[in-house]
Amino acid sequence: AEQGFQQLHADLAAAADRASDPKERVVELGRAYVRWAIDHPDHYQVMFGGESLKAEQPSVAVAGEQAFSDLLDAITKCQEAGIVGDRDPREVAAPLWSLVHGIASLAIGGQLGAVGIVQAPDDIIAGVVAQVL
Template identity: 30%
Template sequence: MGRVAQAPAEDVITPPARTRARRGEGERLRDEILVAAARVLAESGSEQAMSIRAVADAAGVTPPSIYMHFADKTDLVYAVCERNFTELDAYVESQLAGVDDPSERLALRGRAYIGFGLDHAEQYRVLFMTTEFPEHYTPEKMSEMAGYQHLVDNVRECMHAGTIATDDPEVVSVGLWALVHGITSLLVSRPSFPWPPVDTLVDHVLATYASGLSRQ
């Protein structure tokens, strides 16, 4: 029985003071700001507690430097989350390396998703558990993200292999995403609830859902 994959915790390192970025270094400065903002967001415990001043101090820049790259704090927070979503996809895919069976890959995908969400709880909460979302994050853009497309492709592979009954792969994929998101969001938002062991819970829910899909 598989175990929930956990992402390695990142070391908290105080960055050295930096000099003003030279011409042509705008992208590097933006990346440094995102790294600092991700660290501050995780340390502060909520997006409300995170401030532009704190991010500027962590990045070794002035607040106006941040506004040169991000319209406001909301824009910065969601840029951090988009980066984290990319890291989530990279992490999940890394857990599938060397696994050829599509059904096993799908189960591992769910466990890795939950494990990563628990290890990055605040970023996960901001990305998936808030009603405030910038206008440029359209449903179309969300559905085009690599992580979602990888899930749909995996579901199609299972259908072609006959381990999942043929159906609309988009519907099945959204159902699976809703399933693992539900587990993750409950564990993140209600950590004090007397949950059964996470591995036991995840194994049971995923196995039950997979059994239902195979009998359709």
């Protein structure tokens, strides 16, 4: 799990660096998150399988928080640009992460297609960010 969070963080950081503006940074983070989850479904399941692993191995919790900080940093940049108000970045992150995490989980399980959603997860992410920010 720790290795997975470290890999996810590296992919998220690379995606953030490619973004041209703060809002696009959030979109790219979401896309990278979903792509990583789809490409590493076993790691993803272990990483988010429960809090007991993080309690037993604090280094896993630290690695997870480091990956989450990529989203918090992007939200802070949106605040600095006037896109998002001065709320606690974690309050802004909660619905974004929940939606992106849900999309990733549904994509891994094949559930999007099972209910007739043919839109690519990447495209869904852009719409989610536009609605939340």
